[in-house]
Amino acid sequence: MVDIQFLGLLNATLQAATLLFIASLGELITEKSGILNLGVEGMISVGAVAGFMTAVNTNNIFLAIVVGVLSSAIFASIHAIVTVTLKQDQTVSGLILTILGLAVSSLLGKNYVGRKLETKLESLFSIENPSNVLEVFLNQNIIFYLAIIFTITISYILKNTMFGTRFQAVGEDSKAADSMGLNVTKTQFIATCIGGAFAGLSGVYLTLSYVPYWTDNMTAGRGWIALALVIFGGWKPYRTAIGALLFGFLEALVPRLQTYGFELNPYIVKITPYIITILVLVLLTIYKGGKTGAPKNIGIPFFRENR
Amino acid sequence: MQISMILVWLWQVLVNKYTLSKRQVVNELSTFYSFLAGFLIALIIGSVILLIQDKSPSDTFSLMFKLSIGSVNSLSSSLNKATPLILAGLGIAIINTVKLWNIGAEGQIFMGAIGVNLIYINFQFSNSTSFIFILLVSSFLGGAFCILIPAVTKVLFGVNEIITTLLTNYIVIGLTIYLVNGPWKDPESLNFPAAAYVGKEVYLPNIFGKLSYGFLICMLLTAFAHYLKNNSVFGYEMRIAGGSEMTAIYAGINAKQKAFFAMLIGGGFAGLAGGVELLSQTHRVSTGISQGFGYTAIIVAAITGMRPIGIFLVGSLFGALSIGGSVIQTIGVSTYIADIIQASTLFGALIIQFFFNYQLKRVDDG
Numbered sequence: 056m057v058d059i060q061f062l063g064l065l066n067a068t069l070q071a072a073t074l075l076f077i078a079s080l081g082e083l084i085t086e087k088s089g090i091l092n093l094g095v096e097g098m099i100s101v102g103a104v105a106g107f108m109t110a111v112n113t114n115n116i117f118l119a120i121v122v123g124v125l126s127s128a129i130f131a132s133i134h135a136i137v138t139v140t141l142k143q144d145q146t147v148s149g150l151i152l153t154i155l156g157l158a159v160s161s162l163l164g165k166n167y168v169g170r171k172l173e174t175k176l177e178s179l180f181s182i183e184n185p186s187n188v189l190e191v192f193l194n195q196n197i198i199f200y201l202a203i204i205f206t207i208t209i210s211y212i213l214k215n216t217m218f219g220t221r222f223q224a225v226g227e228d229s230k231a232a233d234s235m236g237l238n239v240t241k242t243q244f245i246a247t248c249i250g251g252a253f254a255g256l257s258g259v260y261l262t263l264s265y266v267p268y269w270t271d272n273m274t275a276g277r278g279w280i281a282l283a284l285v286i287f288g289g290w291k292p293y294r295t296a297i298g299a300l301l302f303g304f305l306e307a308l309v310p311r312l313q314t315y316g317f318e319l320n321p322y323i324v325k326i327t328p329y330i331i332t333i334l335v336l337v338l339l340t341i342y343k344g345g346k347t348g349a350p351k352n353i354g355i356p357f358f359r360e361n362r
Numbered sequence: 363m364q365i366s367m368i369l370v371w372l373w374q375v376l377v378n379k380y381t382l383s384k385r386q387v388v389n390e391l392s393t394f395y396s397f398l399a400g401f402l403i404a405l406i407i408g409s410v411i412l413l414i415q416d417k418s419p420s421d422t423f424s425l426m427f428k429l430s431i432g433s434v435n436s437l438s439s440s441l442n443k444a445t446p447l448i449l450a451g452l453g454i455a456i457i458n459t460v461k462l463w464n465i466g467a468e469g470q471i472f473m474g475a476i477g478v479n480l481i482y483i484n485f486q487f488s489n490s491t492s493f494i495f496i497l498l499v500s501s502f503l504g505g506a507f508c509i510l511i512p513a514v515t516k517v518l519f520g521v522n523e524i525i526t527t528l529l530t531n532y533i534v535i536g537l538t539i540y541l542v543n544g545p546w547k548d549p550e551s552l553n554f555p556a557a558a559y560v561g562k563e564v565y566l567p568n569i570f571g572k573l574s575y576g577f578l579i580c581m582l583l584t585a586f587a588h589y590l591k592n593n594s595v596f597g598y599e600m601r602i603a604g605g606s607e608m609t610a611i612y613a614g615i616n617a618k619q620k621a622f623f624a625m626l627i628g629g630g631f632a633g634l635a636g637g638v639e640l641l642s643q644t645h646r647v648s649t650g651i652s653q654g655f656g657y658t659a660i661i662v663a664a665i666t667g668m669r670p671i672g673i674f675l676v677g678s679l680f681g682a683l684s685i686g687g688s689v690i691q692t693i694g695v696s697t698y699i700a701d702i703i704q705a706s707t708l709f710g711a712l713i714i715q716f717f718f719n720y721q722l723k724r725v726d727d728g
Contacts, residue, residue, distance in 0.1 A: 136713075137709060137712050137713065141712065143712040143715065143716060150463075150664070154658075154704075155702065157701075158698045158701035159702060161698050162699070162702065275532075276531075279528050283525050320540065322536060322543060322544065325536050326532060326536030326537065332529055333525075333530075333533075340515075341519050359382075
């Protein structure tokens with residue numbers, strides 16, 4: 056018999072980790088192509104509100120997921136147009152994408168604050184009270200399993216296929232990739248939109264399952280933690296997943312410490328995930344001594360000189 | 363179908379007949395023109411959003427105009443609102459001289475206000491002018507303290523400063539919420555958690571009407587930041603340090619030291635924004651010290667290409683926009699319109715800037 060508290064903690068860990076991980080997987084794909092997109096927070100927010108609005112109005116969860124994912128992908132295409140097509144500064148564009156995304160989602164979601172969701176995203180196999188570890192894993196919703204499938208396939212594609220190698224070549228040395236005959240602009244553009252789509256999926260997970268309601272700024276910095284996770288994972292899907300589980304565990308553990316007999320100030324508890332993120336980032340950078348495994352071309356716009 | 367065929371044909375013509383090339387000489391005023399064009403694009407986007415919401419754009423914008431710069435009083439409030447924006451924007455620009463980003467201005471603003479209150483409740487000075495001065499200095503130190511960890515870890519270990527400065531925002535705002543609900547909670551403010559008001563003797567006085575002396579401080583610091591960035595030895599060294607590592611070594615410039623001090627000074631500027639805001643506007647620590655000034659300041663700094671004088675002008679305009687945005691709530695228009703206009707201005711400017719930096723050239727296919 057496994058402790059019921061432990062199962063609750065495990066369940067919360069998996070949910071928090073899924074939310075962070077999907078967004079960071081999308082950012083990983085974008086960054087692998089050499090484009091830095093700091094707009095994750097904004098993209099998650101747009102996906103979250105779009106999915107929530109669709110779910111409230113149509114009661115169709117599947118449609119809500121599709122709309123959330125697509126709207127974030129379209130939103131990310133702003134970044135793609137500005138940085139890939141028009142070769143402007145990626146840091147500036149990404150930051151403003153976050154600000155714009157938060158403002159747009161607040162504007163759209165104004166009339167949806169406090170609205171209740173009739174049908175939330177249910178778990179795939181409905182198990183009433185999970186009594187062992189396996190049942191907790193089976194009690195997750197579809198996005199959790201999608202995350203596992205994505206991790207395996209993306210890792211396989213990047214490592215073992217010609218397509219994956221070519222894709223990474225674009226991010227490592229876009230000039231060389233270009234002279235090999237690869238379409239750098241197209242690859243980067245699509246990769247940025249895919250990153251947006253993943254952030255949208257993460258946003259949908261947030262409003263349809265994790266906390267099934269909408270308020271302003273409900274992403275609460277998760278987009279930035281997702282960005283830190285990509286660095287943490289050294290731009291590798293499996294390590295990013297481990298990082299997400301670690302952060303998910305911390306996010307799940309800290310509010311529960313009280314039940315384990317620790318007296319904590321609730322206001323201080325709220326800021327611990329951010330402190331831990333900084334701490335982990337610092338320790339990791341020291342440990343790796345600057346060799347982070349970042350794609351070499353990240354942040355540098357590709358421009359083919361005159362032929 | 364036919365439209366898509368035309369588009370495909372157009373694309374082929376462009377790709378085959380034209381090629382992109384970098385302009386050798388970029389127009390000196392390109393940033394300014396891009397800003398104007400971007401602002402126009404943003405106004406169009408804002409109008410479209412208003413039309414979707416069944417509101418008249420011309421009525422809304424003229425109301426925003428009237429209530430933000432239409433009278434001396436409203437102009438003063440706009441400039442007061444612009445003050446923290448400009449100060450935080452200057453801080454971002456100073457740090458960007460060494461090619462680093464400060465996304466933590468929002469947290470530094472709060473830390474500046476916390477610094478003021480910390481000194482205020484622990485010390486008393488009889489001379490109110492010197493007390494105000496000491497409080498402003500402590501807000502500067504508060505902002506600098508806030509960026510200390512990102513600065514140290516960046517300089518010593520190369521930790522990504524974008525993420526660390528951003529995360530400090532959440533930490534400092536969390537700390538503020540803790541303070542105003544716990545140790546500093548004013549029992550007299552029942553529903554709204556806030557610290558006690560500071561005494562009238564440390565209020566920043568008004569120059570005339572509603573316009574606070576904070577704006578004068580802001581003007582002086584704009585001039586100082588301009589001098590620091592463009593004319594001082596330190597500014598020159600910062601630019602070298604932010605440029606090439608090898609050049610800095612050959613020139614005997616300690617790049618890490620410059621980066622460290624640039625970050626502390628920049629953080630201090632943003633902290634000062636919080637101090638001025640507290641002493642001239644809110645008069646107490648609460649979560650209302652900043653309404654996203656630190657984030658808007660990023661737009662202001664980036665749109666001007668990190669030029670202090672430009673930050674002063676665009677910051678003033680955006681301050682007016684924020685005031686306009688908050689008053690149009692009364693006619694049922696969301697305040698987020700102002701945020702969207704500000705962010706769209708930058709996107710519009712980035713798009714226009716492209717045409718200043720690159721040109722389409724016809725391919726000579728003989």
